[in-house]
């Protein structure tokens with residue numbers, strides 16, 4: 341069985357802890373690989389490699405950094421199929437979806453290729469007589485990224501391209517469930533000419549994460565994952581004096597007004613609820629049908645849901661793949677039964693679904709629940725699977741009250757033909773990312789990604805301008821080149837003249 345190792349100082353390094361975790365192919369249910377889990381000493385060795393590399397990388401020219409990033413972008417483009425195959429084999433998502441993930445990650449690499457524009461700084465001349473003031477931004481040192489299973493290539497690329505473009509060195513702790521895609525990215529970075537130690541991977545579980553959070557040489561931590569762990573990461577990182585951005589879970593609502601094009605809305609609800617088997621932090625998991633749209637909309641969604649083709653990710657005919665693990669599949673399925681007990685109408689029941697020839701795979705059909713009470717577990721929890729809840733609301737006001745009552749505020753969307761209603765929604769809704777007739781409003785690379793409330797702990801969102809701010813620290817330089825006439829003692833607070 342293949343063992344996946346660490347990547348430290350520009351090369352593979354075998355694990356020595358004697359601890360491993362299984363890596364499955366979710367489409368077959370078979371364990372095909374094992375992952376070496378790091379000990380505290382192995383984390384320390386990784387951080388030491390990153391710290392040593394920072395000495396020169398932090399001083400390297402923008403020209404050198406961007407040349408390497410441009411080369412990495414070319415290599416990633418050339419290897420996008422291979423990366424997508426690795427994603428699909430360990431995560432389960434279908435190949436086209438995995439390719440989309442690579443493309444969205446590549447956007448941040450492209451942003452990082454233009455880092456010289458973002459790091460231009462500011463200069464004010466003659467703020468006082470013969471005095472100039474410059475604001476510059478400098479790297480912060482070794483930064484760590486801790487990432488979830490659901491985007492094993494894209495989410496690491498939300499972090500490291502900008503981090504290293506800004507002059508930092510990086511330690512990635514990928515999800516233990518699907519680590520191979522980011523490992524391939526490490527190989528491509530090395531091929532692109534990135535100096536050893538600038539990008540490192542330490543494989544691991546809580547032991548590795550806790551050590552990164554405590555390590556005195558780690559300056560900042562970017563985390564993406566579930567809400568309870570995001571909250572834990574933020575508290576522990578702050579306790580250890582680190583800068584932190586911790587993106588958490590979600591329950592994204594899609595509001596459909598009576599004037600919306602219901603066929604279009606139904607198509608978009610299907611794509612956003614069941615794409616990637618619902619394992620997206622921006623998946624639509626609740627449709628809020630306003631007024632008398634409910635019956636017709638639910639009918640249209642149900643009709644489409646029943647015709648989805650579910651199968652292994654490497655079969656071009658599949659539109660939706662399996663879930664990440666057997667345990668997760670069973671947990672997702674349990675929400676359908678509990679919702680029925682708690683008062684919801686099960687319109688489409690995807691539990692008990694099997695794929696011929698892949699009976700041991702972690703497959704689940706899609707489920708549609710209507711009139712879900714807000715007290716039901718299926719409404720209250722982040723299910724993270726192909727289960728779409730529909731909630732009915734009499735008016736726009738009732739709908740917005742419901743959405744703003746959620747503990748999460750990651751993404752949300754409104755479907756309408758009414759510009760005034762859409763504008764009102766944009767301003768009133770409590771969420772970090774809003775779509776108008778766009779169901780999964782994941783911002784492009786040059787705008788930042790991040791939610792509100794329990795969807796993000798920390799201040800700065802990820803990538804875009806916030807990403808540059810997160811991975812740099814500001815410095816302001818006040819300069820005077822005195823004239824022989826200047827001088828004299830004055831104990832007053834400096835003022836401008």
Ligand code: NAD
Pocket residue numbers: 486487488489490491495513514515516544545546549550564565566567569570587588589590620621722724750791795
């Ligand atoms: P997770 O929180 O279980 O794991 C994320 C990372 O934290 C992994 O690297 C894991 O090894 C580590 N981890 C897990 N338990 C830990 C613990 N007790 N102590 C320290 N580290 C721990 O999340 P997941 O299941 O891999 O991913 C799915 C979750 O991520 C969903 O909740 C989803 O909404 C969220 N997510 C959010 C965003 C976003 O941008 N807000 C994006 C993608 C995924």
